[in-house]
Amino acid sequence: MPPTNSAQDEDTTSPQTSFSRQTSRVRNFFSVPAPVKTLFNSVPILTYPPNELPQRAPKSTRIPILYVFSTKEDAAAGRPSFNPSCLKWQAFLNIVGINHRLASSNNHASPTGSLPFLLPASTSSNASPDGVKPITSNKLIKYAKDHGAVIEEPTNMRHEAYQSLLDHRIRSAWLYTLYLEPKNFSSVAYPLYISSISSNPLVRASISYQLRAAAEAELLKHSSIIDTDDLYSEADKAFEALSILLGNDPWFFGHEKPTLFDASIFAYTQLLLDENMEWKERKLCRALRRRENLVQHRERLLVRYFGGP
Amino acid sequence: MSAVFLGRFGTWVNNTKSSSRECDDELEMASPVDQGDDLFESLRKTDEKKLEEKVKALAEKEAAYNEKAKERLMDLIGSNSTLPVTISSIRLIGAKHTRRSFLDRLFNPILSANRDAPYTLSEALEQVGSAADRLRKFDIYHEGISMFIDRPSPTDPSSTPTDIDVYLQARERGRISLKTGTDLGNVEGSAYGELHWRNIFGGAESLNLNASAGTRTRSAYQATFDTPILSDPDKRVSIDALSSSTLKPWASHEEALKGAGAKYSWATKSGTTHQVGYTGIWRQVTGLAANASPSVRNDAGDSAKSSISHTWVADRRNHPFIPTRGYLMKTVSEIAGWGPLQGDVAFWKSEIETSGAIPIPIPGIKGDSGVSFTAGLRAGMLYPLPLGFTASSQPSRINDRFQLGGPTDVRGFKIGGLGPRDGTDALGGDIFAAGSANLLIPFPRVGKDTPLRLQLFANAGRLLALKDRGGNTQRSVSSTIAQLGDGLPSMAAGFGAVYAHPVARFELNFSLPLVMRRGEEARKGLQFGVGINFL
Numbered sequence: 001m002p003p004t005n006s007a008q009d010e011d012t013t014s015p016q017t018s019f020s021r022q023t024s025r026v027r028n029f030f031s032v033p034a035p036v037k038t039l040f041n042s043v044p045i046l047t048y049p050p051n052e053l054p055q056r057a058p059k060s061t062r063i064p065i066l067y068v069f070s071t072k073e074d075a076a077a078g079r080p081s082f083n084p085s086c087l088k089w090q091a092f093l094n095i096v097g098i099n100h101r102l103a104s105s106n107n108h109a110s111p112t113g114s115l116p117f118l119l120p121a122s123t124s125s126n127a128s129p130d131g132v133k134p135i136t137s138n139k140l141i142k143y144a145k146d147h148g149a150v151i152e153e154p155t156n157m158r159h160e161a162y163q164s165l166l167d168h169r170i171r172s173a174w175l176y177t178l179y180l181e182p183k184n185f186s187s188v189a190y191p192l193y194i195s196s197i198s199s200n201p202l203v204r205a206s207i208s209y210q211l212r213a214a215a216e217a218e219l220l221k222h223s224s225i226i227d228t229d230d231l232y233s234e235a236d237k238a239f240e241a242l243s244i245l246l247g248n249d250p251w252f253f254g255h256e257k258p259t260l261f262d263a264s265i266f267a268y269t270q271l272l273l274d275e276n277m278e279w280k281e282r283k284l285c286r287a288l289r290r291r292e293n294l295v296q297h298r299e300r301l302l303v304r305y306f307g308g309p
Numbered sequence: 310m311s312a313v314f315l316g317r318f319g320t321w322v323n324n325t326k327s328s329s330r331e332c333d334d335e336l337e338m339a340s341p342v343d344q345g346d347d348l349f350e351s352l353r354k355t356d357e358k359k360l361e362e363k364v365k366a367l368a369e370k371e372a373a374y375n376e377k378a379k380e381r382l383m384d385l386i387g388s389n390s391t392l393p394v395t396i397s398s399i400r401l402i403g404a405k406h407t408r409r410s411f412l413d414r415l416f417n418p419i420l421s422a423n424r425d426a427p428y429t430l431s432e433a434l435e436q437v438g439s440a441a442d443r444l445r446k447f448d449i450y451h452e453g454i455s456m457f458i459d460r461p462s463p464t465d466p467s468s469t470p471t472d473i474d475v476y477l478q479a480r481e482r483g484r485i486s487l488k489t490g491t492d493l494g495n496v497e498g499s500a501y502g503e504l505h506w507r508n509i510f511g512g513a514e515s516l517n518l519n520a521s522a523g524t525r526t527r528s529a530y531q532a533t534f535d536t537p538i539l540s541d542p543d544k545r546v547s548i549d550a551l552s553s554s555t556l557k558p559w560a561s562h563e564e565a566l567k568g569a570g571a572k573y574s575w576a577t578k579s580g581t582t583h584q585v586g587y588t589g590i591w592r593q594v595t596g597l598a599a600n601a602s603p604s605v606r607n608d609a610g611d612s613a614k615s616s617i618s619h620t621w622v623a624d625r626r627n628h629p630f631i632p633t634r635g636y637l638m639k640t641v642s643e644i645a646g647w648g649p650l651q652g653d654v655a656f657w658k659s660e661i662e663t664s665g666a667i668p669i670p671i672p673g674i675k676g677d678s679g680v681s682f683t684a685g686l687r688a689g690m691l692y693p694l695p696l697g698f699t700a701s702s703q704p705s706r707i708n709d710r711f712q713l714g715g716p717t718d719v720r721g722f723k724i725g726g727l728g729p730r731d732g733t734d735a736l737g738g739d740i741f742a743a744g745s746a747n748l749l750i751p752f753p754r755v756g757k758d759t760p761l762r763l764q765l766f767a768n769a770g771r772l773l774a775l776k777d778r779g780g781n782t783q784r785s786v787s788s789t790i791a792q793l794g795d796g797l798p799s800m801a802a803g804f805g806a807v808y809a810h811p812v813a814r815f816e817l818n819f820s821l822p823l824v825m826r827r828g829e830e831a832r833k834g835l836q837f838g839v840g841i842n843f844l
Contacts, residue, residue, distance in 0.1 A: 032834070040833045043821045048796055050828040051729040054736055054774035055704035057604035067606070108595040109609035119603055132603070198653050200613035203591050207611070 060122040064098070066090060067105035068116045071196065075102040080306055082192050082277070084174065084267040086116040089137055091263035093118075094305040096149035106197065112136050118143065141260070154261065156253050162245060165238045166264055172219055173235030173284055174268060176228065179215035183280035236287045243291035250300060258301060269298040390431035395421035397461060397472040399437070403479045407449070408511030414540040415440055427471060434458075437475050446542035447513040450479040484508055492521065493813040493839055499523025513537050527563070529553035543576040551590075559725035559735045560707060561605055563596035581623040589615045589652075592708045602731035608707040615652035616645035629841075630809035631749055631762055632666040633681040639663075645709075647694045654706060655696040660689035664844075669748075679757025684746045685844045690790075691739040693775070693782055702782050704775070710737030711772060714830075716838025719743050719770040721801025721820035726830040728772030733830075736774070740789050742798070743770030745844045749807065760809035764816070768844060769800035769824075797824045801831065813839050 032040065058065075068075070068086035081087045081102070093100055100118070110117045111134050118135040120143075135143050145151060178189050185208075193211065194204050219226050242265065251258045252265065271277060272285045273295060279285055289295060302308065399416045401407070417423055419436045428436070441454045457476040461468040488503045501521035509516060514536040521529050535547040550569040557564055568590030576582045594609045622639045626632035639662040646655030664685035671678040689711050693702035712735060713719060714726030725735030745768030751757040771793050778785035803820030816838040822831035 036834070039821070043833065044823055044825040044831065046797065046824045048824070048826045051738075051772070051826055052774055052776065053604060053729050053731060054707075054710065054739070055777050056607060056706065057729075057731055057736060058607050060603075103607075105606070106610040108593065108611075109597065109606040111597065111599055111601075119606075133600070134606070197611050198591070198613045200589075200591070200615070200652060203611060203613050206591075 058103070061101070062121050064100045064121050065103050065119045066093065066100050066116055067103050067109060067119070069106070069193070070102060070104040071192075072104050075104040078102060078306070080270055080274075080302075081116075082271060083115065084171075084271060085114070085137065087270060088260075088263050088267035089116050089140055091266050091301065091305060092140070092260050093144065095258050095263060096144050096151060098144055098147055098149060104196075110134075110136070152255060152257070152259055154253070154259065158245075159253065159261065162242065162252075163261065163264070165241060166268070168222065169234045169238040170268055172222060173231045174272075175215045175219055176226065176231050177279075177281060177284045179212050180219075180226070181281045185212070187278050187280045232283055232287065235284060239288055239291050239294065243294055246293050246297060248293070250297075262297070262301065265294070266298055266301045269294055270302065273298055386430065386434070390429060392430045393427045393471050394430050394433050394473050395427050395469060395471050396433055396437070396475055397421065397468060399440075399475045399477065401444075401477045401479060404450070404481060406481060406484065406508055406511055407513075411512035411540050415443060433473070433475075437477075441477055443540075443542055444477070444479065447537065448515075449482055449508045449513050451482055454479045482507060492523075493841075497523050497525045498839075499526060499529075512540070513542070525556050527554045527556055529555075538573075545574050547572050547574070556596075557725075558598075559712070559723070560737070561598035561601035561734050562594050562609065564708065565593040565595060567591045579623075580625070581621065584620045585617070586619075587615075587617050589613070594708065600733070602734040602736075604731040604736055605707065605734050612653040612706060612708065614645050614654050614709070615650045616643050617650065618643040626664075626666060628809070630814040631681075631760065631807060632664075632683060633668045633677075633679075633749075634666055636665040637663065644694075646696050648698065651697050653696070654709060655694040655702065656705060656709060657692040657694055658689070658709065659692075660687070660711075662687045677757065679751040681749050682746070683749065684744070686742075686744045687844055688742040689740070690786070691775075692786055701780060705739055707737055710739060710774075711741050712737050713741050713743060713770050713772040716816065716818070716836050717840035717843050719745070719768050719799075719801065719844065720766060720816075720818055720836060720838070721768070721803060721822050721831060722770075722799070723830040723832050726832070727770050727799055728829070729774045730828040730830075735830075738772035739775040740786070740793065741770065741772040742793055743844060744768065762807045762809075763804070764807045764818070765804045766818070766820075767800065767802035769798040771798040799826060799829055800824045805836075813841055814843060815839050816843070 066089070068081040068090060069083035070079075070081045070086070074081070078101075081090055090102070105115060107114055109115075114137075116137055118140060120132050120135060122132050141151065177184055179185055189211070190208065194207055197207055198204060216226070219231075246252055252261050253259070269288060272279075272288050396419060399420065401412060401416075404412070419440055421427065437456060441456055444450060445452075445454055455478045457478065459474050459476065461472050461474050463470075484507050486505045486507070488501075488505070490501060492499050492501050499521045500523065501519060503520075504516075504518040506516040508514065514534070517531075517533045517535070519529075519531045519533075523529075530552045531549060533547055533549040535545055538544040538546055548569070548571045552567045554563060554565045568588060570586055570588035570590075572584055572586030574582060574584035591611065591613050593611050594605070597605060597609055619642050620640070622637075624637050624639075626635035626637055641660045643658045644650070644656075645658070646652040647657075662685070664683060666681050666683040668677060669680040669682055671680060691705055691709060691711065693705055695702045711728075712725040713728055714722035714735075715724040718724075719727060725737070728738040728741070729736045745766060747764055747766040749762040749764055751759075752761055752763055755761055773789050773792055775789050776785045776792070778788060799822070801820050801822045803818050805816055805818030805820075808815040818836050818838070819834060820836060821833055825831055
């Protein structure tokens with residue numbers, strides 16, 4: 001096999017060299033002639049130090065910054081974000097001990113179009129002409145491993161099944177209760193997501209409409225109609241299953257330290273049980289409060305990794 | 310005044326014309342007749358030449374008669390210029406869709422019934438001529454509005470001996486026109502479709518709907534409703550709505566705009582134009598590139614701007630693209646978000662542009678040598694103000710800051726090549742000043758009558774961001790302005806060719822940057838520029 005391969009290579013190299021000869025001839029034709037090149041190398045005659053950046057430009061830091069949905073004050077204090085996907089990764093980074101700061105942001109800033117994303121620290125080692133590359137949420141685990149975190153891989157086969165409970169049943173109920181329940185939308189979603197974007201009422205009305213339409217479209221992806229009782233009862237059953245799974249252990253699946261799965265659960269339990277959120281339609285909150293061990297799980301994480309309620 | 314015929318004298322001109330044709334028939338009968346078979350062929354051959362000659366002679370005679378008629382009419386008007394006349398009626402023929410009230414406001418002041426003193430003939434013709442000029446400016450009639458004057462019949466009891474009737478004849482333009490084509494703006498090409506609906510309610514109101522897509526503006530939709538005020542073409546009110554999405558590769562993002570505004574524009578007698586308007590716009594910085602810098606990520610998202618702006622232009626150059634004489638002055642001022650305006654951003658933004666051209670006489674060449682020297686200066690400032698009725702002002706956003714650099718701006722630098730930069734992103738600045746000096750020389754073999762010129766230029770600019778002086782806006786603005794003179798401005802010089810097409814000015818320059826700041830992006834070598842408004 002190897003001799004025939006090399007014979008093949010020899011056959012293909014000769015046309016390649018003539019092709020590369022032709023391309024180099026074309027390149028030489030378009031390249032800058034030598035005297036002009038020496039002229040180009042001698043300008044500019046005088047180079048000053050770079051211009052100062054405007055005031056809104058963030059100062060370069062040694063600590064990575066996680067961009068999440070948050071208010072400016074909460075971000076400065078390190079308090080939990082009010083968005084489940086942001087809070088999941090915020091809790092995860094706190095659990096694995098990656099020191100980071102928060103910055104309040106919106107979806108347009110993200111490379112993927114959704115928060116959160118992490119901007120690594122700008123140290124001299126990774127200073128490149130392109131600047132620091134943002135780390136999106138799907139690459140955060142790898143980033144944490146690269147920076148010395150010890151992460152336990154999920155070994156339990158039932159992990160996938162319970163993760164899907166969270167991603168579908170609980171998430172759908174969350175979307176409905178936050179965006180499509182009128183009382184909750186005006187008391188929770190509007191001040192958090194919409195008022196902070198702009199002060200103009202027309203802009204706010206347009207964004208509210210877009211947000212509710214997006215939530216409805218997301219719910220209609222999984223079923224042809226939106227049945228509120230069905231959604232709440234499915235979420236209740238999911239909470240029950242998670243409660244049984246946790247049992248009397250401090251962390252899920254009997255691990256000694258919390259894992260990404262604990263952070264995912266915390267993302268929803270924290271937001272549903274937090275009094276500051278001011279939920280008006282509390283059906284989902286009541287369903288969760290009935291499961292005592294989930295409430296304690298949330299308090300445990302809150303005290304350990306967020307400095308208490 | 311395109312054509313003026315006085316009733317009686319019109320017929321006299323016609324009589325003289327018909328007599329010339331009788332003479333020509335006699336000439337034809339007197340032409341020689343050849344004998345034999347060659348007769349037919351000789352007639353055929355010479356016929357063409359003689360026909361041409363006859364046509365030429367006829368045309369020359371007509372031209373000569375028209376010249377003489379014009380001279381006679383001028384003499385007539387001249388000698389009768391102080392003849393007292395009263396304008397008893399003005400009729401506009403051919404304007405089916407124009408509103409009566411609209412025309413009334415235009416013509417009522419001219420009618421003698423509304424004036425105490427009678428006109429002289431020359432005054433009357435002047436007044437009607439200026440009214441016809443105003444009609445032309447509305448752009449609802451085809452070119453060539455002709456004016457006729459006649460005396461009303463003396464048997465009409467309502468007429469006085471000095472009465473004249475004025476007839477204006479115009480042809481209305483089509484009310485709806487649909488245009489598609491390509492457009493050239495400053496360093497951008499686009500394709501557009503436009504619907505223009507003229508004279509909607511009979512008072513020269515127009516509605517313009519425009520949809521375009523271009524190299525930089527991914528999509529833009531605009532609707533403008535425009536109407537003159539009080540039948541005066543120089544005073545216009547317009548209402549517009551806009552939705553566009555523009556790529557800004559020099560700052561790694563795309564800006565989506567949705568907004569509406571109302572504007573009032575007027576022109577003074579000396580030719581300067583003013584425009585005052587209110588605009589409310591929702592801006593969205595979105596579609597960030599993968600390598601966008603943290604500063605741009607910080608400014609991503611939505612903001613609403615509510616502002617009042619004023620534009621003043623005085624253009625006294627003899628040519629918009631290769632001026633040899635005159636000057637241009639333009640100021641644009643905008644105040645946003647202050648007091649009752651609300652919105653998300655608040656600032657006072659002011660930009661001034663001046664340019665002048667002088668011809669350079671060359672010893673040894675008589676008259677206009679075609680060589681001219683033009684110089685231009687642009688400066689601008691963005692002064693942050695407290696939003697609404699709050700007390701403290703916020704720093705500026707990337708949507709509002711100025712950009713400097715480019716083939717139509719400071720040549721020799723890339724678009725947005727000057728000013729503060731984070732990585733490869735041009736963040737823009739709050740205060741800038743730029744100047745340029747160009748020498749335009751006609752090409753030696755081609756001459757000065759073509760729109761082609763050789764250009765030698767040197768230009769410089771400086772774009773700075775406001776310094777942080779602990780919230781004291783006045784100190785930060787004054788210290789930033791002082792920094793403009795700190796060291797040499799970034800400059801480039803070179804030479805190239807300029808072509809002034811009626812649509813735009815095209816330039817191809819070879820330039821080298823001489824002074825730069827680290828991070829600023831210069832373009833060494835050839836640079837091509839297309840635009841309307843060059844520095």
